[in-house]
Amino acid sequence: MxxxxxxxxxxxxxxxxxxxxxxxxxxxxxxxxxxxxxxxxxxxxxxxxxxxxxxxxxxxKKDDLLNAMTDRALSRYAFAAPFVEADHWRETLRNHARTMRETFLGNPILADLILIRSALSRDAARQGAQGIERAIATLVKAGFTVDAAFDLYSAINLHVRGSVVLQRLYDKNKEIEAGASAYYDDITIEPETTPLLAEAMAKGRRSGAPDDHNFEYGLDCILDHAGRLLDPGN
CATH class of the missing domain: 1.10.10 (Arc Repressor Mutant, subunit A)
Incomplete structure (x- = not known):
């Protein structure tokens, strides 16, 4: 190391x-x-x-200090992700998700405190719940049912956090072991036996990697599905 x-x-x-x-x-x-x-x-x-x-x-104890640091981090970055707007829910929700991901990726300490740690303080948990409540209320105003709004924001939240945590764990492994690689970098591609994989990955795609391409594709899938809930005939 x-x-x-x-x-x-x-x-x-x-x-x-x-x-x-x-x-x-x-x-x-x-x-x-x-x-x-x-x-x-x-x-x-x-x-x-x-x-x-x-x-x-x-x-x-250290956990008490980490809780205080988490509360400070949340208060500092609470408004980093722009609010979701009912009249433009798709565009603003996409921007919200992108900004959350960029904020966490740009600040490893923030990611470790909020996403990697297994416990949050009462204040931090309350702030998180209030932020989710605001997002769901906006989506309900946009025309979603409460259940659909909850599921939509939950999927966005999971997509963002999962992408960040996977990248952060990969980075932490590289800090511990020089030359460490992720599973998606170690896939053996042989054009003779996996021609479709070879074709796709020759264009820069990486299977299961938390990169921009895969993040945007997953985000599109979530938003497209949400759009069909509001307009089933489309």
Missing amino acids: PKRAAPAKRQRRERGSLNPEDIIQGAFELAEVVSIDGLSMPMLGRHLDVGVTSIYWYFR
Whole structure:
């Protein structure tokens, strides 16, 4: 595993000047270098130039700190994805999905905190539910039934998150093991035995890869199906 660059050394902190905001900000700075998985309380103490007991005074365990970081990340990126508009539900929902994916792919820490971790704080879970509620309400206003609106946004959400998580896990594996590859890169293509695969993949397609082409194709399928629900005769 390639050695990461050490975080920048801070100036020595005055006694009693530490506060939760400083700890959270320092944790984000450190995670940029060592990742969420590599972040530890002793390491954070050294980064902040304080004793680790000063951090435990505010955050009793790492999960408490990660919850606080998740809440901060959600508040920072809550409005990154544009709202869905009832009058233009298809175009705005597509833009919403694309922006969510781009935001997560562009910020690995955000992806790890919100998508990879198995638990969210109560505040984070509440924010997530409120965002979904707004999207479903807009789709109902556009003419979908509650069930159809729920299923549509759930499918979009799953499509975005699944694509991001698959890419993120691939990236994390490459960080751990130099030269690591994903299953979709290791498919053996032989024109004699798999001519159709060979034809498609010669054009740059990758089976099951979380790339732009596959993401857009899946998004089109979801939106096309949703359109037929509103206009069955089309």
